[in-house]
Amino acid sequence: MATWDLSNTKHHILICNGSSCNRVGAEELTQAIRKEISERELDDLIHTTRTRCNGRCQDKCVVIHYPKGTWYRDLKPEDAPLLIHSLCTDEDYTEKISHSYDGQRFERSSVVITGVPKEKEKVNKASKKF
Helix, strand or coil: CCCCCCCHHHCEEEECCCCHHHHHHHHHHHHHHHHHHCCCCCCCCCCEEECCCCCCCCCCCEEEECCCCCCECCCHHHHHHHHHHHHHHCCCCCHEEEEEEECCCECCCCCCCCCCCCCCCCHHHCCCCC
16 A cells, blocks of 8 residues: 655545445546646645545535535536636635535535434443343
């Protein structure tokens, strides 16, 4: 396994490759983003990681940009140049934003469907009989 030198990294892009995203072209999106980074010779500044499901299947294909904490939805391979350009110019690719962090709180765009709440029924394991 390779160990990357990430000391110059300014941007980290997490690209969902969960089953829902994969069915609509996540692999092609991953390759397009990586190709755009390489063609612009930005490999030292932008690091990508292919993930599994990020829990936003209705927004497929999902890409998350850190350190800003911006979530992008419905990305296609043809969006790769605009996404990478937005990172280089420190602008947001606003047409595809699903969620963003404004330094105070997480904001949802008006087109986002509210997902399943994280709170699940709590089970007291100590009282559970096996």
